[in-house]
Amino acid sequence: MSIDQMEAVAQAMVAPGKGIIAIDESSGTIKKRFDAVGVPDSEENRRAYREMLLTAPGLAQHISGAILYDETIRQSSKAGVPFTKIMKDAGIIPGIKVDMGAKPLAGFPGELVTEGLDGLRGRLEEYVKLGAEFAKWRAVITIGEDMPSSTCIDANTHALARYAALCQEAGLVPMVEPEVLMDGDHDIETCFEVTEATLRSLFGALYEHNVMLEGTILKASMVVSGKDCPEQADLEEVAESTILCLKSTVPAVLPGIVFLSGGQSDEDATAHLNAMNRLGPHPWPLSFSYGRAMQQAALHLWSKDMAGNFGAAQKIVVERARDNGLAALGQWKKAA
Ligand code: 13P
Secondary structure, three states, rough: OOOHHHHHHHHHHHOOOEEEEEOOOOHHHHHHHHHHHHOOOHHHHHHHHHHHOOOOOOHHHHHEEEEHHHHHOOEEEEOOOOOHHHHHHHOEEEEEOOOEEEEEOOOOOOOEEEOOOOHHHHHHHHHHOOOOOOOEEEEEEEOOOOOOOHHHHHHHHHHHHHHHHHHHHOOOOEEEEEEEEOOOOOOOOHHHHHHHHHHHHHHHHHHHHOOOOHHEEEEEOOOOOOOOOOOOOOHHHHHHHHHHHHHOOOOOOOEEEEOOOOOOOOOOOOOHHHHHHOOOOOOEEEEEOOHHHHHHHHHHEEEEEEEOOHHHHHHHHHHHHHHHHHHOOOOOOOOO
16 A cells, blocks of 8 residues: 555544444453353354444444454455455455554563564565555553553553554554553543653654654543542543643644543443544544444343344444444434
């Protein structure tokens, strides 16, 4: 893909009223999600579940792309049609998670650094052949006592920049995801400071590595109170803090920002995105790239009767896509 094509893909990923569904759970994470609803974690169940999501009628109206996992990008529907073909025919851009997970950062107990750079050039080439047009790499920043260290932030943003440069070399749009975790009892101001420092470091590293921002998408975490903080910031404060933090750190030339849901309830994830867009116009489209907040209701229903609830679960995922698509326009209204 040329630079111009990468720019076009990045823009299509954040087209008005559209966002991304993240179904790139690693083997360990999907097992956790299936265990929670009593579904045996077999390859066939993972395939059937992802088929339910990807073939939901009308999904493409609000979904521009889907992030897949290594196993999923190689799978097909029950009828034998590769998922990537089903997606492209529907107008949904295939993406792929390419990091190898967050591992303990040596010398910094409690902190993580994402691995996966070794051999990445070859893996990206293969994913391009399999039909991927964008890739995702998730870095994890933990807030705690004396955490995060600047070493942790810089190690992670350096890896993100190397990954992003390799993506563009291969003709893939990098989605760079520095997730500041919600875990902990810290207040929203602490989350703001950590997110600001992380994004500053990230855009510095992307610059140092000659990454073309016009062909890059940021996947950001919202600025929120820690999950266990006794004082929870309200909707408006989350929206205003997140926008202020992004405006202070993210260059306007970036084609778009999408958010992760990070453990927020479905309604909070939608309401926060909507509130941010109501504060616009902003320098970039703000949309979603939700995993749990797109899937959890559908997974729950599907798990109770995989065959019988197939269509009903598809309807739920499309409803979540519609609500989040409206929130990306600032037009969502809470059901009465
Ligand atoms: P959540 O929306 O469940 O946080 O997942 C998004 C994602 O892809 C995290 O990497």
